[in-house]
Amino acid sequence: xxxxxxxxxxxxxxxxxxxxxxxxxxxxxxxxxxxxxxxxxxxxxxxxxxxxxxxxxxxxxxxxxxxxxxxxxxxxxxxxxxxxxxxxxxxxxxxxxxxxxxxxxxxxxxxxxxxxxxxxxxxxxxxxxxxxxxxxxxxxxxxxxxxxxxxxxxxxxxxxxxxxxxxxxxxxxxxxxxxxxxxxxxxxxxxxxxxxxxxxxxxxxxxxxxxxxxxxxxxxxxxxxxxxxxxxxxxxxxxxxxxxxxxxxxxxxxxxxxxxxxxxxxxxxxxxxxxxxxxxxxxxxxxxxxxxxxxxxxxxxxxxxxxxxxxxxxxxxxxxxxxxxxxxxxxxxxxxxxxxxxxxxxxxxxxxx
Numbered sequence: 337x338x339x340x341x342x343x344x345x346x347x348x349x350x351x352x353x354x355x356x357x358x359x360x361x362x363x364x365x366x367x368x369x370x371x372x373x374x375x376x377x378x379x380x381x382x383x384x385x386x387x388x389x390x391x392x393x394x395x396x397x398x399x400x401x402x403x404x405x406x407x408x409x410x411x412x413x414x415x416x417x418x419x420x421x422x423x424x425x426x427x428x429x430x431x432x433x434x435x436x437x438x439x440x441x442x443x444x445x446x447x448x449x450x451x452x453x454x455x456x457x458x459x460x461x462x463x464x465x466x467x468x469x470x471x472x473x474x475x476x477x478x479x480x481x482x483x484x485x486x487x488x489x490x491x492x493x494x495x496x497x498x499x500x501x502x503x504x505x506x507x508x509x510x511x512x513x514x515x516x517x518x519x520x521x522x523x524x525x526x527x528x529x530x531x532x533x534x535x536x537x538x539x540x541x542x543x544x545x546x547x548x549x550x551x552x553x554x555x556x557x558x559x560x561x562x563x564x565x566x567x568x569x570x571x572x573x574x575x576x577x578x579x580x581x582x583x584x585x586x587x588x589x590x591x592x593x594x595x596x597x598x599x600x601x602x603x604x605x606x607x608x609x610x611x612x613x614x615x616x617x618x619x620x621x622x623x624x625x626x627x628x629x630x631x632x633x634x635x636x637x638x639x640x641x642x643x644x645x646x647x648x649x650x651x652x653x654x655x656x657x658x659x660x661x662x663x664x665x666x667x668x669x670x671x672x673x674x675x676x677x678x679x680x681x682x683x684x685x686x687x688x689x
Contacts, residue, residue, distance in 0.1 A: 485502075
């Protein structure tokens, strides 16, 4: 009888141990599933936050836009460094502080979600989400360089460097400085004898690396490799050789704008929602930002330039980049609304209280 009780006790003990083992395994599985679900949720939240706050500068796929750096290498970065960068910004760059305690709009949990998303290597999914939300930034104008043009450039002295510089220029600079360095209302001409005499190679290199505060000219140090920067400097310095050889890039044609009453009304609505806080009612300006409703600005600023300013912002000023928040159609609507003011715009905007 005693032996039977012992066996029963042993079997009971084994059953308890087995049950505990199953519970431990099940709990471990539940914790793993919960961790995976939390990670998935944070990536999804981070994607929406990225779409709403970051794509204008860093691109829908994290590829970087113009002078703003790519984020596709964030996986290799320390998570705490990423967190601090988003929260506090980066001094002397266009990277603002997004943390609420630093004057931004994101909570600590939101920043953590952004960091998890940045390190998740899901850029195809992020780009799809950005497109779904209608927040894909407009494409920056790029000049197409024919193969025969490359052949002519490469045949010049220092041709390989000049060809590299021309490629970088065509992909990054033509929107503001013009297809052939002729300049625009956004940026000065680069292809002039006066500039070649006035600026040394070191002067040009410094401008490329540091930018020019208060203008659209941002620092390109984070977006271009040293070799690319040097090639652009060589291009600007030696552009006279391209002129002498008759080498020119094709001019860029801007897409026609929809000037229908519906488009103008939509532009007026968007301007009232987003722009009057700085540019004033009816675009007459304020102490924060200049007037837009005047003949001086409207007659000297073509449609493409207005769109570029809205999309890319102005470095070193209060003008943000709206390209990540507005669609191409929205930016075009604001442009045609401003253009609709031109027939009745004063020569100089009246002073505002």
